[in-house]
Amino acid sequence: MIFLISLQYWFTRANRTLEIPFSTTYYLQIEQYMKMKMPYALMFLFVLIVSSCSKETIENTILVESENAIIVENEILETVNSYRTANGYNSLAYSAVAYKYANAHTDYMIAKGSISHDNFSARASDISSEVNASQVSENVARNYASAQETFENWMNSSDHRKSIEGDFTHTAVSVKLDANGNYYYTQLFYKLGIQ
16 A cells, blocks of 8 residues: 555656656556565565574574583594494594584584584585585484494484495594583584595
């Protein structure tokens, strides 16, 4: 209604200054056009609202940096590399860059109280930018009591197994305890791009 009133004002003003004949036919054409385009506008508005409300961002979560379980981290790295070399894959080098992002994501999961791959594309992009990685992958877990139990459960999942057996050159794993004594795990893998 406001749109039609402002159009009426504009057309009335245009009619005075440009001496263009203005009739109700213009109103009917504008009204018909609005009726045709309104469903698209409403659909766009709905998608915009739903997509903007459904994505969790790090900025919405209060992060507290938890202490790393370094012994468990080292056990996972050793277990993954032992498996890879025993099965004809290359050993993965440790990456401080991957460790930085794995730690941040583990803190994020602890703050949320659940495991997720939230913001993975941003992590992967940041890692790729910092080290020229051509591909990045991630495994997450929680509540497993040991490195071996975590590794076995990852190997029983086809997607996690693909990361462990993937064509990567570097890795790092972050393992931290939440306030209730539950372990959270994030392992990042990447392959260096062509140097």
